Amino acid sequence: MIEFINVNKTYTNNIKALQNINLKINQGEFVAIIGLSGAGKSTLxxxxxxxxxxxxxxxxxNQVEVNAIRGSDVRKLRKRVGMIFQSFNLITRTTVLKNVLVSFVPELTLWRKVTGVFTKGQKIKALTALDQVGILDKAYVRVNQLSGGQQQRVALARTLAQNPEIILADEPIASLDPVTSRHVMDDLKRINQAMNISVIMNIHHVEIALEYANRIIGVREGQIIFDGNSTEVTPVVLKHIYGDSTEYKVNENTGETAYV
Incomplete structure (x- = not known):
């Protein structure tokens, strides 16, 4: 489904964000990318x-060279690849339904874009997506009246309305409390399994990554230093990924891992 072949990314300040990345991700996988801040997770x-x-x-x-496409082909790509952000990226002063309908704007005719009139089919898709994440009853509520977890579910519904093949989640639970985080992760896991949508997630919460993802990719200084099943991640592996950072420590007595 997705393949990185000798990929490098260097920013204008000569920082090497990605170095010689070779990676294959198949359709339907649930992948978590872990590592220290600045390791290259978000860039990847x-x-x-x-x-x-x-x-x-x-x-x-799918046999298309992503970095070679231009113009409208990039827009078509982004329709197939949904993106969920830590900050939700919602229009807070309008309704939940209108936020989900935003996903259809690129395919509207000019007069519909000007008037903001969506088709019946698009409205049905938007409402169905809201039902899939359990907030259909909030369709006509303004986004700024929702909790953080509900707002992230709106963002997920907006992505689902695109009918994507892949969902990219960039720190999807970073700003949520532990209970709400699990609700959002349950949604992602259910969608991954029921709809065979690939989920690729960048996350700091290692324990959540190990619980929900089937595959873990460990990144350090722009390089992949671990790629394997979540059951293969041991304290030794985590120490290899995080080093002696004070951000993440392994208790040598109990084998437990935690942020400090």
């Missing part, structure tokens, strides 16, 4: 939908 994720352009190498998606 955002290169998939061309939010960042790579410096060299290739990214392939």
């Amino acid at each position: 994720l955002r290169c998939i939908n061309r939010m960042h352009d790579i410096t060299s190498g290739k990214i392939m998606m």
Whole structure:
């Protein structure tokens, strides 16, 4: 489904965000990318939908070279690849339904874009997406009246309305409390399993990554240093990914891992 071939990304300040990335992700996988802040997790994720352009190498998606496409083809790619952000990226002063309908704006005719009139079919898709994440009853409520968890579910519904093949989630629970975080993660897992949508998630919460993802990719200084099943992640592996950072520690007596 997605393949990175010798991918490098260097920013204008000569920082090497990604170094020689070779990676294959198949349709329907639930992948968590973990590592320290600044390790290159977000860059790796955002290169998939061309939010960042790579410096060299290739990214392939279903035999299409992602880094070679231009113009309308990029927009078509982003319709297939949904994106969920830590900050939700919602229009807070309008209704939940209108926020989900935003996903259809690129395919509207000019007069519909000007008037803001959506088709019946688009409205049905939007309402169905809201039902899939359990907030259909909030369709006509303004977004700024919702909790953080409900807002993230609106963002997820907006992505589902696109009928994507892949969902990229960039720190989707970073601003949520533990209970709400699990509700959002339950939604992502259910959608992944029931709809065979690939989920690729960048996350700091290692314990959540190990619980929900089937595959873990560990990134350090722009390089993949671990790629395997979540059951293969041991304290030794985590120490290899995080090093001696004070951000993440392994208790040598109990084997438990935690942020400090």
